[in-house]
Amino acid sequence: MKALPKHHASALAALAGSAFMAIAAGAAAPVSWPTLATPVTPERAPGADGFLQRWLLLEPIPANGLTDSAVQAIVKKEYFPNQFTVIPHDGDKVTLGNAELTWYAVDTRLYNVNLYHFAHALGKPTSNVLFWAITIVNCPREMPGVRLAIGSNAASVWWVNGKEVVGIYGDRQTVIDDGVSKRITLQKGPNVVRAAVVNGGGATDFCARFLDAGDKPIEGITTSLSEVRK
Amino acid sequence: MKYTLFATVLALAPIAFALDGQIGIHDPSTVVRCDGKYYTYGTGGSSLVSDDGWTWHPGTALPRRGLAPDVIHLGDRYCVYVAANIGAQPKAAINMIWSKTLSPSSPDYKWEEGGVVASSDGVEDSNAIDPGVFLDPTSGKLWLTYGSYFGYVRLVELDPKTGKRLDPNDQPRNLAINCEASDMIYHDGWYYLLATHGSCCRGADSGYNIRLGRSRKVTGPYLDAEGVDMIQGGGKLLIGSGGRVIGAGHFGLLDLGEGVQKFSMHWEADLDRGGASVLDIRPLLWKDGWPVAGENLEEGTYEIESVRTGTALELAVEGVPVGGPRQRGARGMFGGTGAPIPPQDAAQVSANWPAGNIDARMANYLCQAQQKWTIAPVPNAGGYPGSPYFKITIAGTDRALAATADAELVVLPAFTGEPEQLWRVDQLAGGSWRIMPKSVLNSKEPLALSAVGSSSATLSKFNPKSDRQCWLFKAP
Numbered sequence: 001m002k003a004l005p006k007h008h009a010s011a012l013a014a015l016a017g018s019a020f021m022a023i024a025a026g027a028a029a030p031v032s033w034p035t036l037a038t039p040v041t042p043e044r045a046p047g048a049d050g051f052l053q054r055w056l057l058l059e060p061i062p063a064n065g066l067t068d069s070a071v072q073a074i075v076k077k078e079y080f081p082n083q084f085t086v087i088p089h090d091g092d093k094v095t096l097g098n099a100e101l102t103w104y105a106v107d108t109r110l111y112n113v114n115l116y117h118f119a120h121a122l123g124k125p126t127s128n129v130l131f132w133a134i135t136i137v138n139c140p141r142e143m144p145g146v147r148l149a150i151g152s153n154a155a156s157v158w159w160v161n162g163k164e165v166v167g168i169y170g171d172r173q174t175v176i177d178d179g180v181s182k183r184i185t186l187q188k189g190p191n192v193v194r195a196a197v198v199n200g201g202g203a204t205d206f207c208a209r210f211l212d213a214g215d216k217p218i219e220g221i222t223t224s225l226s227e228v229r230k
Numbered sequence: 231m232k233y234t235l236f237a238t239v240l241a242l243a244p245i246a247f248a249l250d251g252q253i254g255i256h257d258p259s260t261v262v263r264c265d266g267k268y269y270t271y272g273t274g275g276s277s278l279v280s281d282d283g284w285t286w287h288p289g290t291a292l293p294r295r296g297l298a299p300d301v302i303h304l305g306d307r308y309c310v311y312v313a314a315n316i317g318a319q320p321k322a323a324i325n326m327i328w329s330k331t332l333s334p335s336s337p338d339y340k341w342e343e344g345g346v347v348a349s350s351d352g353v354e355d356s357n358a359i360d361p362g363v364f365l366d367p368t369s370g371k372l373w374l375t376y377g378s379y380f381g382y383v384r385l386v387e388l389d390p391k392t393g394k395r396l397d398p399n400d401q402p403r404n405l406a407i408n409c410e411a412s413d414m415i416y417h418d419g420w421y422y423l424l425a426t427h428g429s430c431c432r433g434a435d436s437g438y439n440i441r442l443g444r445s446r447k448v449t450g451p452y453l454d455a456e457g458v459d460m461i462q463g464g465g466k467l468l469i470g471s472g473g474r475v476i477g478a479g480h481f482g483l484l485d486l487g488e489g490v491q492k493f494s495m496h497w498e499a500d501l502d503r504g505g506a507s508v509l510d511i512r513p514l515l516w517k518d519g520w521p522v523a524g525e526n527l528e529e530g531t532y533e534i535e536s537v538r539t540g541t542a543l544e545l546a547v548e549g550v551p552v553g554g555p556r557q558r559g560a561r562g563m564f565g566g567t568g569a570p571i572p573p574q575d576a577a578q579v580s581a582n583w584p585a586g587n588i589d590a591r592m593a594n595y596l597c598q599a600q601q602k603w604t605i606a607p608v609p610n611a612g613g614y615p616g617s618p619y620f621k622i623t624i625a626g627t628d629r630a631l632a633a634t635a636d637a638e639l640v641v642l643p644a645f646t647g648e649p650e651q652l653w654r655v656d657q658l659a660g661g662s663w664r665i666m667p668k669s670v671l672n673s674k675e676p677l678a679l680s681a682v683g684s685s686s687a688t689l690s691k692f693n694p695k696s697d698r699q700c701w702l703f704k705a706p
Contacts, residue, residue: 068548149683168685169548179591180683182638213690215682215698 028091028104033117036106038090043138043224044107050209050217051111052135052193056088056225059101060119060129066200068169071155074130075196084162087134087192089226105225112151112174112207115197119204126204133195133206138222143186145213151178152197152206159194160184174205186210186221247528247607248475248500250618251285253278253509256431257298257360257411260482261494261511261615264308264332268615270482270494270509271299271310278509283484284613286509290334293341294327298411298480301332302363302393304372308332309393311347311361311374320380321352324361326393347395348376348386348402355381356402362413365390366421366448372396373448375423378410382461383425385449405450406460409441411480420444420519423452426479427465433505436477436498441465442521455520469512469523474501484511484615489694490656490664492615493523511616513657524657526616527703531604531625533595536681537662537700542595543631543679543687545624545641547583549598550574573706574599576626590631590639592685600624602706603631611652611668619652619668621645625706633667637677637689662700664692 030038044054063074078084080094090105106113113133119126148165150158151174157167158181165181172178197206210218255272261283262269268280275295280286292299296314308331313324326344333339350358357380364373372390377383384402388395406412409425416422422444428437443452443460451459458464469478477498484492491514499505513524534543553571561568576599583600595601602625607618622631623645630645631653645651652668665679670689677689678699692699 068546147682166686175684177683178685180686180688182688183636211682 028102031104031121033106033114033121035109035114035117037109039105039107039225043222045222046209046217047111049111050211050219052137052208052210052223053108053111053113054106054135054223054225055108055113056090056103056105056134057113057115057118058088058094058103058132059122059124060115060126060131061096061101062125062128063130063198064128066155066169066171066198068167071157071167071169071198074198075157083132084159084194087136087226111176112205115199115204115206127199127201129199129204131195131197131199131204133197134225135193135223136225137186137191137193137210138224139186139188139191140220142188143210143212143218145183146186146218147183147211148181148193148208149177149179149211150195150206150208151175152195153202153204154197154199156195156197156206158196158208159192161187161191171200173203174207176207177209177211180211183213190224247526247617248502249284249286249509249511249616250613251280251287253286254503254506255496255509256507257480258482258494258496258509259299259301259310260363260413261484262301262303262308262332264303265336267333269301269332271301271312272496273297273299282612283511283615284618292327294325296325296359298360300361300363300413300482302365304365304390304393306330307393309344309363311363313359313361313376315357315359316352318352319359320350320357320378322358323349324358324374324376328393344392344394347374347388347393348384350381355404356384357381358384360410360412362411363388363393364414364416364448367416371448373414375405375412375414377406377412379408382407383409383412383423403449404461405452406443406465408463409460409465413481413483414448415483415521417516417521418519420446421448421452422521423450423460424468424481424521425460425465426481428477430477430479430498432477432498434476434499434501438477438479438498439470440468440478440481440495442468444519466520468521469495475499475508475510476501483514486615486656488692489659491659513616514659515657515661516659517661522661524661527605527620527655527657527663529604529606529620530703531602531706532703533601533706534603534622534665535595535702535704536592536687536698537702538681538697539592539684541592541681541684542601543590543603543701544593544598545583545600545629546589546591547600549593549596549600550579552597573597576600576602576624580627586643588629588641590641590687592681592687597706599626602626605653605655605703608647608652611647614654614656617655620655621651622653622665633670633677633689635671637670637673639679639687639689658694658700660700662697662702664699665701666692 088103168179257273258270275291277289279289296312299312330338357378372388382404383406411426454464454466475497482494515522633650649669678692680690
């Protein structure tokens with residue numbers, strides 16, 4: 001196990017929870033990002049205005065194309081086993097050809113997740129790439145009639161509990177509530193949100209939140225990166 | 231009865247944008263609802279009735295015939311005010327009659343006499359015809375305006391409980407000259423006096439046009455937008471002749487609630503109906519404290535743009551740039567191709583579109599085929615005040631916008647006429663449009679096309695305060 005910086009060690013000692021310890025045991029190498037940090041709590045409430053701020057990100061996969069058809073083909077291709085169902089842990093790896101890609105657990109300080117910063121700090125390409133992102137949204141009760149509202153740079157396709165719910169295409173910048181899904185029901189307990197973000201050139205990032213029937217962010221939910229055990 | 235001939239002509243005339251059915255009438259009253267139907271009464275005992283405000287047919291004549299009646303629903307009764315000259319003009323009297331219902335098939339259908347509410351003796355400066363009745367929403371008081379070209383349009387107070395003249399001895403107030411067919415409305419702290427100027431009854435030679443002034447008090451003075459008092463002939467134009475209709479007269483407010491207002495009127499001459507005098511219903515818009523006559527949507531091909539987002543409704547298929555994928559030509563990056571590029575037709579690009587149902591979404595408008603919608607009236611599918619139901623299809627195809635059972639949108643491969651594929655389009659007070667499906671399976675509340683996010687649209691309960699449900703129909 002890699003040594004953690006001293007200030008994290010005391011936080012670790014203060015926290016109980018086997019789920020968290022399981023994450024720490026296989027943790028990815030510490031990386032410094034301007035707006036992302038490694039999570040240190042088992043779950044996290046959404047930020048102001050409801051944005052989901054805790055994600056597992058996979059290092060980028062080469063991919064080319066931003067049109068509707070090109071992006072659908074890119075995201076429907078299976079690059080690694082169980083890619084549409086896996087809920088990995090921080091530090092897990094997948095093999096693509098000759099390359100080994102690592103999953104990183106991140107918290108963003110902002111409303112969006114800056115994938116350019118993410119990849120650049122790891123020395124990975126930021127252009128003509130596909131990023132996979134996953135989070136688990138924990139709901140205190142069943143929530144019908146909610147919508148997933150996303151923005152991305154550039155194109156992206158999103159699934160909730162395995163069902164594709166929204167996609168936006170073309171070379172675009174991240175706009176809050178750009179693509180919004182039809183009404184869906186979040187289950188009581190954990191719900192898996194999975195995204196595939198495809199970038200052409202330049203900046204790349206995404207944002208996501210859930211809206212209620214009045215187009216307001218839903219309250220009472222948390223995000224985590226593995227099943228929350230109460 | 232003299233309108234029978236007109237009725238035959240109107241039934242044969244193939245026209246989309248006047249009202250439907252038999253709409254011949256002169257000097258129609260305010261349109262009033264009773265038991266879900268719409269009623270209006272005109273000069274000479276004529277009456278029209280409609281189930282939906284779009285298709286009309288002749289109704290039952292009033293027992294008291296006269297000139298230009300008006301009608302109001304007051305408490306448990308309907309009061310009709312109808313004028314008649316006593317001998318020659320300007321000697322006249324306005325009588326009130328009332329009934330608990332306007333529906334002739336109801337056991338409560340029985341007209342009672344309410345007496346004279348206003349009159350003119352043939353010498354005084356007024357001709358007591360063309361009554362307009364107004365219930366002041368701020369005070370609960372009831373008022374009557376009346377008058378024509380002999381002298382003044384006048385105001386008297388009525389009893390809101392009975393509809394009768396409150397005090398027969400009080401002096402009528404003079405409000406306006408050079409007009410008739412007056413009516414009053416209230417909006418946002420102002421009283422508006424609408425009246426018809428110009429000549430009636432000359433077919434296509436009628437100069438009839440509807441004008442107005444406003445006042446902070448119901449008793450006036452009523453000034454137009456230039457500050458000219460209506461008592462000196464002032465009046466801001468609301469609506470005059472245009473297109474295939476000539477001679478606008480006899481304004482009546484039709485308030486549909488939730489900020490959606492229309493007005494009824496007649497045209498002296500509908501050229502498509504041989505110059506007959508017909509009922510019309512138009513949207514009532516508001517701009518800077520003044521009413522403006524709106525338009526009923528005309529069929530055509532449009533960009534449908536959200537006022538909220540500025541993005542356009544489109545079929546969720548991959549777009550192709552107009553003129554095809556961009557080529558680097560001899561004229562450089564900004565020099566164009568050297569020849570006009572024709573508009574993009576669906577036929578050029580739709581071979582790549584999936585068969586079957588496709589989603590609708592919104593996107594930046596780029597004049598592409600999947601973003602152009604043809605709005606066409608659906609014959610024999612009914613309508614609502616002022617307009618028929620429309621189908622909304624991708625231009626050049628039969629792919630039809632429809633509501634789904636869970637109140638979302640889909641574009642079906644072909645129009646089959648189901649209620650979920652029929653669209654009601656109303657102009658809102660600010661000039662943009664509300665778009666609603668005729669019905670949505672599983673939904674009891676009225677739903678409207680709604681922008682949710684910049685790139686997505688749905689159906690949700692109409693909220694008059696939200697610009698998410700305001701749309702523009704723009705030239706494609």
